[in-house]
Structure formats: C-alpha cells, structure tokens
Amino acid sequence: MAVVLLGAWLGLLVVGNVRVPVGPMDTTMTLRPSLAGGTKINVSPLGALELDSHHAPIRLDVDVDRLDPARSQALVDHPERISGLQDEVTRDVERGALDVALRSCAAVVVGASALGLAVYRRPRRALAAGGLALTLLTVSGATAFATWNANSVLEPKFSGLLSSAPSVVGNARSIVSEFDVYQKELARLVTNVTKLYDVTSTLPAYRPDPSTIRVLHVSDIHLNPASWKIIASLVEQYDIDVIVDSGDTMDHGSAAENGFLDPIADLGAPYVWVRGNHDSKTTQRYLARMKNVHVLDEGRAVSVAGLRFAGTGDPQYTPDRSAKPGGDASEELAGVRLASALRDQKAAGTPVDIAVAHNPTAARQTDGEVPLVLAGHIHHEETEILKYGTRLRVEGSTGGSGLRAVEGKHPDPVQASVLYLDRDTRRLQAWDEIELGGLGLTTAEVSRHLPKENQP
Structure with missing residues (x-):
C-alpha cells in the first residue's frame, strides 16, 4: 500500500498537471492528495481562495498563471464576445x-507501476500496484462526485492579500439592496433640493417663462443605474421638453449592456443621443430601435420639441481607455464633417439650433455654424465662447463617472x-448647473448662470 500511494503521488507530481486556457487566462490544473479535499484557486501574487467543493482524499488545485495578451486584446477589439464569455469559461473548465x-489516471498508474517495478523487480506486482492506484483514484473521484457542493462558490475562504476582499466588497445581496435604496434617496434628494431652489430663488434677472423650451443635458453616464432615477426626477421637477445625451452612456458598448438602456423609454421626455x-x-442600433429616441450621427438633423438638433457619433471606439495615435485628428475630421452638414442645413433653410458631439475637440469645429454646441467626455463642466461666437457647453459625468467612481480617492x-x-x-x-455628491455622498447644489447678453 505504501508503494502504491507513494508511486501515485510521485506520478501526479511529475505528469499530473494540465495547462488549460480559461477565457483570456492561462491556468494550470492539478489533482493533489489531500485529507480534506476541496478546491484551491491560487492567484499569485494576491493569494488564494479555497472552496469546500467536495469531500474526498484528492484536491483540485487551479493556478492562474497569466492573462493571455492576444485573447485579452480580442475581447477589447470585439466586446460583443463578452456576452458569451461565461459559456466559454464553463466549456473551458469542463474540458480542463x-x-x-x-492525465491523472495515467499518472498514478505509471507512477505506482514504475515504483512497484523498482521495489519488487516483478512486472506482475508492478502492474498490480498500478491497478490498485487506478482503483483508489477512481473511488476518490466517485466520492468527490457524490459529495460535490455547487454552492461552495458562495462561501469561499480567502488567504493572502485576497483576505481583505470580503471586507472591501461586502455581501453581494446587501450591496444590491442597499444600492437600490441609495439611488432612490439620491433621486429624492435632487427633487427636494430643486424644489427648495425654485421656491427660494432670488434671481430676478431671469425667471424662465413657462413657455420656455427646457433641455436637460446629460453625459458620460457610464453604466450608473442611479442616473436614470436622477434624470427622471429632473424631467418631472423642471418640466423638461427634451433630454440630450452627449455619449458614453455605456462602458464597453457590448450587447450584454444593452438592457441598461431600457429605462430611457420611461423617462418622460424625448431622448436625443450621440455615440x-x-x-x-451595437449600442447605437439598440437605441435607434427604441421609441422616442433620436440617434444623431454623420450630421443627421432632427426636429424635437421645437428645436432642431444635428450631431455626430465619436469616430473612436476605445472602451479600454486607450489613447490612439492621431486621435485628435480623427475628432477634428468628424467635427469638420458635422460643420459641413450644418452649413448644408442652413443653405436649405432649416438651420440647426443645437449641435451635439461627444468630444469637445470635435464640437469646436462647428464654431460659427451654430449658436450652441453640446459635448461631454472630460467628466467636468465647462462653458466657452468660441472664436466665431458659438457657445460650447461641456457637461460633466451624470453617472459620477459610473462604476469607475470607486477607483479614485474621492468620488x-x-x-x-x-x-x-x-x-x-x-x-x-440661462442654464442651471446641478451637481450631486458622488458615490456614497448626499450633497446637492444648483446654480443658475446667465449669458452675458442676458445679464442686467
């Protein structure tokens, strides 16, 4: 028995591991003798997590070796593949x-047989040792299968640097429920603050007439679900006629994210959008099919709520936040094409009132062709009068920079x-700038601004 166990263990050590690609990762899977069983996933150098997946005298070790650059880049270049990544990973793990x-069966048979031959010098006893090792591994595998606990992934044990993960991330269910409460409270806060501002405003220089066209400008939502409740509150409170979104509503633009856009249909106002x-x-096609959504691209113009809009989508697609060589040149070219479309509209007797582009670099190219151009991209608000009189209004992030809000020291x-x-x-x-505290904060500020020509 000692010869069988030692030979089987040596066989597993020498040839019992398998290199397996799992999604964009390269991993090594190995069976190890163990009294407790279970599964151990090593993520060097961060530590490991252990799963009480089964009870048997064998343990499955999975070492995450590296992220494969080619497969990772393929996901970046083709984000639609992300929607099928879960199925791909499942197939890879099953195959591995x-x-x-x-391989483990072959390893224990060869190891036990080789050691038996070295110890006993008799082929028959060596084969018996190999057969006994295979029997032991088969029984262990059957025991692991019989005691398999699929829910073990919900209660992992962390070690190393990963031991801080539970305290940082918290319980997934509580995060979901508490975030729902948080976004509702944030929407209620902006409603109450705008009511207070409306009642106590002491700005006699400009009070909007009820017949004034009211445009809500949002941008760079970046998949923050709280944004929809805030926008809906502003639409109701300010009696908004049309919403203009200057892009980066998504984070990666994958088909899996499309469901995030569904609340747009219930915001209570027409929605004008640029990419x-x-x-x-993929995002653009999904939005174009939605009722009451107007997608602007390649200088397309539409009339909504008494205003004429024209815009263009961003010529670059960089969900990995990469900086492309010649990026500004492509933005400038897109802006020049938009300016040409604006001139054509003016010549046709249907001048555009508001142009929309995502990047301010593109928006600046419309100077002199339109009274007002809206943009986003830089995640903070700016207002600028361009050389030939066009006013550029750059919106901040209506999503508080989205899910990446946790990356910085301050949201x-x-x-x-x-x-x-x-x-x-x-x-x-005139325009009102509305600013709420970022993720986890409950502050609000509303400030009114007047163009110089409207100031007393």
Whole structure:
C-alpha cells in the first residue's frame, strides 16, 4: 500500500498537471492528495481562495498563471464576445477537468507501476500496484462526485492579500439592496433640493417663462443605474421638453449592456443621443430601435420639441481607455464633417439650433455654424465662447463617472444641466448647473448662470 500511494503521488507530481486556457487566462490544473479535499484557486501574487467543493482524499488545485495578451486584446477589439464569455469559461473548465482527470489516471498508474517495478523487480506486482492506484483514484473521484457542493462558490475562504476582499466588497445581496435604496434617496434628494431652489430663488434677472423650451443635458453616464432615477426626477421637477445625451452612456458598448438602456423609454421626455468613445455601433442600433429616441450621427438633423438638433457619433471606439495615435485628428475630421452638414442645413433653410458631439475637440469645429454646441467626455463642466461666437457647453459625468467612481480617492460628482431656450429665437437664455455628491455622498447644489447678453 505504501508503494502504491507513494508511486501515485510521485506520478501526479511529475505528469499530473494540465495547462488549460480559461477565457483570456492561462491556468494550470492539478489533482493533489489531500485529507480534506476541496478546491484551491491560487492567484499569485494576491493569494488564494479555497472552496469546500467536495469531500474526498484528492484536491483540485487551479493556478492562474497569466492573462493571455492576444485573447485579452480580442475581447477589447470585439466586446460583443463578452456576452458569451461565461459559456466559454464553463466549456473551458469542463474540458480542463476532463483532461486533468485522464492525465491523472495515467499518472498514478505509471507512477505506482514504475515504483512497484523498482521495489519488487516483478512486472506482475508492478502492474498490480498500478491497478490498485487506478482503483483508489477512481473511488476518490466517485466520492468527490457524490459529495460535490455547487454552492461552495458562495462561501469561499480567502488567504493572502485576497483576505481583505470580503471586507472591501461586502455581501453581494446587501450591496444590491442597499444600492437600490441609495439611488432612490439620491433621486429624492435632487427633487427636494430643486424644489427648495425654485421656491427660494432670488434671481430676478431671469425667471424662465413657462413657455420656455427646457433641455436637460446629460453625459458620460457610464453604466450608473442611479442616473436614470436622477434624470427622471429632473424631467418631472423642471418640466423638461427634451433630454440630450452627449455619449458614453455605456462602458464597453457590448450587447450584454444593452438592457441598461431600457429605462430611457420611461423617462418622460424625448431622448436625443450621440455615440461616445465607450459606446459601440451595437449600442447605437439598440437605441435607434427604441421609441422616442433620436440617434444623431454623420450630421443627421432632427426636429424635437421645437428645436432642431444635428450631431455626430465619436469616430473612436476605445472602451479600454486607450489613447490612439492621431486621435485628435480623427475628432477634428468628424467635427469638420458635422460643420459641413450644418452649413448644408442652413443653405436649405432649416438651420440647426443645437449641435451635439461627444468630444469637445470635435464640437469646436462647428464654431460659427451654430449658436450652441453640446459635448461631454472630460467628466467636468465647462462653458466657452468660441472664436466665431458659438457657445460650447461641456457637461460633466451624470453617472459620477459610473462604476469607475470607486477607483479614485474621492468620488466624482454627478452633474447635469437644464438649459432654457427662448421659444421664438431658440437662443440660450440661462442654464442651471446641478451637481450631486458622488458615490456614497448626499450633497446637492444648483446654480443658475446667465449669458452675458442676458445679464442686467
């Protein structure tokens, strides 16, 4: 028995591991003798997590060796593949488990037989040792299968640097429920603050007439679900006529993210949208099919709520936040094409009131062709009068920079603007900047701004 066990163990050590690609990762799977059983996933150098997956005298070790650059880049280049990544990983793990089982069987037979031959010098006893080793491994595998606990992934044990993960991430169910409460409270906060501002405002220089066209400008939501409740609250509180989204509503533009856009149908106002560098053509096609959504691209113009809009999608698609060589040149070219479309609209007797682009670099190319151009991208608000008189309004991140808000030391604020335009002249009369505290904060500020020509 000692010869069988020692030979089987040596066989597993020498040839019992299998290199398995799992999604974009390269892993090594190995069966090891163990009294407790279970599964151990090693993520060097961060530590490991252990799963009480089964009870048998064998343990499955999975070493995550590296992220394969080619497969990772393929996911970046083709984000639609992310939606099928879970199925791909499942197939890879099943294939790897079968390979490691077959190789382990061969390893224990060869190891026990070789050691038996070295000790006994008799082929028959060596084969008996190999057969006994195979029997032991088969019984162990059957025991592991009979005691398999699929729910073990819900209660992992962490070690190394990963031991801080539970305290940082917290319980998934509580995060979901608490975030739902948080986003509702944030929407209620902005409603109450805007009510207070409306009642106590002491700005006699400009009070919007009820007939004024009210445009809500949002941008760079980046998959923050709390944004929809905030936007819906602003639409109701300010009696918004049309919402303009200057892009980066998504983070990767994958088909799996499309469901995030469904609340747009219930916001209570028409939705004008241009593609950002984190949005894809997949995103654009999904939105174009939605009722009451107007997608602007390649200078396309539409009339909504008494205003004429034209815009263009971002020419770059960089969901991995990469900086492309010649990026500004492509933005400038997109802006030049938009300016040409604006000139054509003017020549046709249907001048555009508001142009929309995601990147301010593209937006600046419309100077002199339109009274007002809206943009986003830089995640903070700016207002600029361009050389030939066009006003550029850059919106901050209405998603507080989305899920990446946890990356920095301080969360980015949630920003949006309400633009008041005269119904007759369709020129900007004033705008309110709304700023809420970022993720986890409950602060709100509303400030009114007047163009110089409207100041007393």
